[in-house]
Amino acid sequence: MDYKNIxxxxxxxxxxxxxxxxxxxxxxxxxxxxxxxxxxxxxxNDREVRVIVITGAGDKAFVAGxxxxxxxxxxxxxxxxxxxxxxxxxxxxxxxxxxxxxAINGFxxxxxCELAMAGDIRIASEKAKFGQPEIxxxxxxxxxxxxxxxxxxxxxxAFELLLTGKMITAKEALEIGLVDKVVPHENLMxxxxxxxxxxxxxxxxxxxxxxxxxxxxxxxDLKSGCTFESLQFGAVCTTDDMAxxxxxxxxxxxxxxxGK
Ligand code: COA
Numbered sequence: 001m002d003y004k005n006i007x008x009x010x011x012x013x014x015x016x017x018x019x020x021x022x023x024x025x026x027x028x029x030x031x032x033x034x035x036x037x038x039x040x041x042x043x044x045n046d047r048e049v050r051v052i053v054i055t056g057a058g059d060k061a062f063v064a065g066x067x068x069x070x071x072x073x074x075x076x077x078x079x080x081x082x083x084x085x086x087x088x089x090x091x092x093x094x095x096x097x098x099x100x101x102x103a104i105n106g107f108x109x110x111x112x113c114e115l116a117m118a119g120d121i122r123i124a125s126e127k128a129k130f131g132q133p134e135i136x137x138x139x140x141x142x143x144x145x146x147x148x149x150x151x152x153x154x155x156x157x158a159f160e161l162l163l164t165g166k167m168i169t170a171k172e173a174l175e176i177g178l179v180d181k182v183v184p185h186e187n188l189m190x191x192x193x194x195x196x197x198x199x200x201x202x203x204x205x206x207x208x209x210x211x212x213x214x215x216x217x218x219x220x221d222l223k224s225g226c227t228f229e230s231l232q233f234g235a236v237c238t239t240d241d242m243a244x245x246x247x248x249x250x251x252x253x254x255x256x257x258x259g260k
Contacts, residue, residue: 001042005032007057008039013050013200014193015043016103022058028111028143029067030082033089040089044096047259050200050207052096053192054119055103056112062104062128063112068137083142086111090118090144094215097208099199103192104128104179109167113178114143117152120211122178123192124170125185130178131167151218153177203241204259 007018017039019026026032036054043049056062066086074082093100102119108130116122116130124130132145140146141162150158153176161168170182183191199207209232217225236242240260248255 001035001038003035003039005029006035006039008042010046010049011193012197013048014053014196015046015049015051016053016055016193017043018055018057019063020057022056022060024067025061025064025107026056026058026112027064027067028086028115029070030085033085037089037092040092040096044098050098050204050259051196052098052100053103053196054100054115055189055192056105059106061107061112062102063109063115064107065110065112065133066143071137071139079142086114086143090114090148093118094120094211097211098204099196099207099211101192101196101199103188104130104170105185105188109133110141110145111143114141114145114148117148117178118144121180121195123181123183123188123195124173124179125188126170126182127185128170128173128179128182129167130161130170130173131165132162133165133167135163136165149178201257203239203245203255203257205239205241206236209236 005021007020009016017036019032021027021032043052099120101121101123102116104116104122104124106125106128108116108128110133113130113132132141132149134141146162149161157176170179173179174182213229213232216228241257244257245255
């Protein structure tokens with residue numbers, strides 16, 4: 001597919017989606033949302049790709065939010081539909097069988113912070129800034145921000161960000177658990193790709209099942225989550241990769257995982 005709002009690159013087994021509207025600080029308009037969904041579908045079906053990185057074009061922004069121009073004229077029904085379209089994208093990321101790493105290179109505000117939170121792992125440049133400034137526009141987050149933020153950072157910290165609309169630094173985001181790692185700006189893509197490549201060398205069916213177990217478990221009680229895990233454990237025991245991984249260990253060599 002021909003993309004106009006995003007760039008799609010592949011390097012070995014790692015694919016990178018770059019949101020490419022730097023003159024609008026990569027704001028999420030309908031085009032970006034639709035193309036990201038299509039790109040994720042394309043990558044899910046590409047057996048060569050094992051890990052996906054999402055980042056923003058330019059030096060300034062990861063994503064500075066939903067496109068405020070598009071938001072400004074919405075009526076109630078259009079508002080619901082727009083919110084749902086964004087939420088479908090966010091769930092799509094968790095539903096991918098491949099790990100998705102967010103490389104947050106600058107402003108991650110509003111929909112940008114929501115997009116970052118929808119990723120499996122978040123690595124931020126020390127220049128990145130985070131916030132849910134919707135309230136300063138008289139609106140509320142619509143892409144899952146009121147739900148994922150308290151789950152990640154706790155109720156009080158989430159309320160502070162949601163109700164004041166204030167921006168925080170990458171270091172503060174790390175302290176509250178909103179990001180997982182902060183790196184020097186110039187190292188962001190190298191560090192992200194190096195983690196992505198390490199994950200890409202692991203067994204892909206297992207990484208997909210780990211995602212399923214973690215997301216299932218985050219939404220349920222411990223006992224049900226563990227029962228779910230046992231079933232996935234049974235499933236992974238049927239794979240060639242399981243046979244290869246255990247055999248390679250016993251033969252003292254590196255495993256060659258085929259995703260079968
Ligand atoms: N939607 C649409 N356009 C946006 C945008 C958004 N969320 N964020 C930035 N832009 C546009 C600006 O309108 C500007 O366009 P223009 O050059 O045509 O006027 C361009 O991106 C550059 O932004 P600018 O505001 O000039 O950059 P800055 O460095 O002065 O400020 C921010 C950076 C991030 C502080 C500021 O752009 C901002 O507050 N953006 C909105 C953040 C927000 O509220 N997001 C939640 C939306 S629900």
